[in-house]
Amino acid sequence: MTENTPKTSTIEKKCHDNECCEKIASLPTDQAALFKRFTYCPYCAEELMLVCHSCGEQLDNTDYKFCPWCGVKFLDEQEEPAKK
Numbered sequence: 001m002t003e004n005t006p007k008t009s010t011i012e013k014k015c016h017d018n019e020c021c022e023k024i025a026s027l028p029t030d031q032a033a034l035f036k037r038f039t040y041c042p043y044c045a046e047e048l049m050l051v052c053h054s055c056g057e058q059l060d061n062t063d064y065k066f067c068p069w070c071g072v073k074f075l076d077e078q079e080e081p082a083k084k
Contacts, residue, residue: 009054
């Protein structure tokens, strides 16, 4: 790779059900922020899965510093994404 800036991404929570994902995507900003702390989907009660926002692969936990699938660095919630 010849990029100057390392790629960064975040870990997001997703529901296995596509209908729930559509409802979650349409949440207002304040509710979307609250959703990040949930363990279970508020619509179907299934446990939420952790995925890399960059490649969409499922992760085992939030302790990873880099995605084991695509190699991007995960940002802490306080960090700002790198500007292109």
